[in-house]
Amino acid sequence: GAVVSQHPSRVICKSGTSVKIECRSLDFQATTMFWYRQFPKQSLMLMATSNEGSKATYEQGVEKDKFLINHASLTLSTLTVTSAHPEDSSFYICSAYQSGHKPDTQYFGPGTRLTVL
Amino acid sequence: GQSLEQPSEVTAVEGAIVQINCTYQTSGFYGLSWYQQHDGGAPTFLSYNGLDGLEETGRFSSFLSRSDSYGYLLLQELQMKDSASYFCASMTTDSWGKLQFGAGTQVVVTP
Secondary structure (H helix, E strand, O other): OOOEEEEOOEEEEOOOOOEEEEEEEOOOOOOEEEEEEEOOOOOOEEEEEEEOOOOOEEOOOOOOOOEEEEEEEOOEEEEEEOOOOHHHOEEEEEEEEOOOOOOOOEEEOOOEEEEEO | OEEEEOOOEEEEEOOOOEEEEEEEEEOOEEEEEEEEEOOOOOOEEEEEEOOOEEEEEOOEEEEEEOOOOEEEEEEOOOOHHHOEEEEEEEEEOOOOOOEEEOOOEEEEEEO
């Protein structure tokens, strides 16, 4: 099956710094990528939908100025957590989807665990 | 709005059969997917139902009834490695590919 990678897998940063997470589709072109956040023992919460070449669409309650998303190419989307605070510590997961395909052709990355001290 | 409800935890012994129910309230409902997630890992796709009825994939099967806004995942011949969280997720017609996840069901398999 298709592979989606995320980098870094783990990151620890100080409060107030910014962290960039990359999501790459390795062997297919992803017209759409989704960013999720998952707190311990909870479900995946969709943060935003990222379409190549256009602005991301954010879910209600997600601050677009805090969580900057860039989808510059069909294989790369980045999520930047700006001025991170301890409450931003979470597991961030991206998924990549190829438009026009069946719903099961959405592939998840391995996730990035962010710890803000 | 959208919501999906599933049990929080199910415990069963190896070799048993487990059914995880999922009821949904989703406007513009298109289909229901099921994902497995082990601790610290990424969700992996298990099954998808776009039409009513049963979909079988090896030991895992999934069922959908649109009229009842209900689906289930059936895990057969349980193995220890099946201990994980299982999520149902709905897809709608207004945003292709976008998934709304249920809260997840923790399946604990005991010897």
